[in-house]
Amino acid sequence: MSEKPAWMKPHGEPWRSKSERVVYENPWIRVSEHEAVAPTGQPAQYGVVSFKNLAMAILALHDDGMVVLVGQNRFALRNYSWEIPEGGGALDVEPLESAKRELVEETGLEAADWRHVLTAQLSNSVTDERAYGFIALGLSHAPGGDHRDDTEDLAMVRVPFREALDAALAGHLQDVLTVAMLLRAYHMAREGALPGALARAMLG
Known part of the structure; x- marks a missing residue:
C-alpha cells in the first residue's frame, strides 16, 4: 500500500x-x-x-466476466436488495478467512485466487463499522454447497460485469459495498491490475 x-x-x-x-x-x-x-x-x-463483527464483501468474478449477485429482502429499509455476497466476520478472525466462509455460505462457491482490494468505514459519523472487500477469482463449486442460516432466503444470479456496473451507476444497486467493489474492480480492469483475459471480458 x-x-x-x-x-x-x-x-x-x-x-x-x-x-x-x-x-x-x-x-x-x-x-x-x-x-x-x-x-x-x-x-x-x-x-x-x-459492531461486534467486521463487514465482509466479496466480488466473485467468473473467468468469462460474469459476476455473482445475491438477492434478498432487507429488514431495516424493508426493501429487496441485489448485492455482491456479504456478511460478518468475527473481530478476532482474519478477514480473509471470514470472506472465504461467507462466499461458501451464500453462494456454494469457493475461489482459488483472493485479492484484498478495499478497506472502508461505513457511516463513520455514528458507527465504528469497518469493511473489507475481496475479489475472488478461479471460482468452483464448494463441496457440500451453500450453508445459509435459518433467516436467509437468498436468490443468486450471474450477470455480465458491465451490466452490474451500469445497474449500480443507474442507482438500481444501492448497497454501498456492492457499488464500491464494482467501481474498484472496473478501475483495476482499466489499469491492468487484473488478468488480461478477465479484464477484457469485464470491459467487453
Missing part, C-alpha cells in the same frame, strides 16, 4: 469521551451514549453504534 499524501495529515483536536452509557446491546451491536467534548472544545452528547 502506498504512503498517504502529505495533505492527509490530521488537524485540530480529536473528539473526547468523558463518560459512556450502554443503552442497548445484542449479539451483533452495542449502542452507547457518550458525554463528549467536540474538537472545538464544546460539550456534546453522542450516540455510537458499535
Whole structure:
C-alpha cells in the first residue's frame, strides 16, 4: 500500500469521551451514549453504534466476466436488495478467512485466487463499522454447497460485469459495498491490475 499524501495529515483536536452509557446491546451491536467534548472544545452528547463483527464483501468474478449477485429482502429499509455476497466476520478472525466462509455460505462457491482490494468505514459519523472487500477469482463449486442460516432466503444470479456496473451507476444497486467493489474492480480492469483475459471480458 502506498504512503498517504502529505495533505492527509490530521488537524485540530480529536473528539473526547468523558463518560459512556450502554443503552442497548445484542449479539451483533452495542449502542452507547457518550458525554463528549467536540474538537472545538464544546460539550456534546453522542450516540455510537458499535459492531461486534467486521463487514465482509466479496466480488466473485467468473473467468468469462460474469459476476455473482445475491438477492434478498432487507429488514431495516424493508426493501429487496441485489448485492455482491456479504456478511460478518468475527473481530478476532482474519478477514480473509471470514470472506472465504461467507462466499461458501451464500453462494456454494469457493475461489482459488483472493485479492484484498478495499478497506472502508461505513457511516463513520455514528458507527465504528469497518469493511473489507475481496475479489475472488478461479471460482468452483464448494463441496457440500451453500450453508445459509435459518433467516436467509437468498436468490443468486450471474450477470455480465458491465451490466452490474451500469445497474449500480443507474442507482438500481444501492448497497454501498456492492457499488464500491464494482467501481474498484472496473478501475483495476482499466489499469491492468487484473488478468488480461478477465479484464477484457469485464470491459467487453
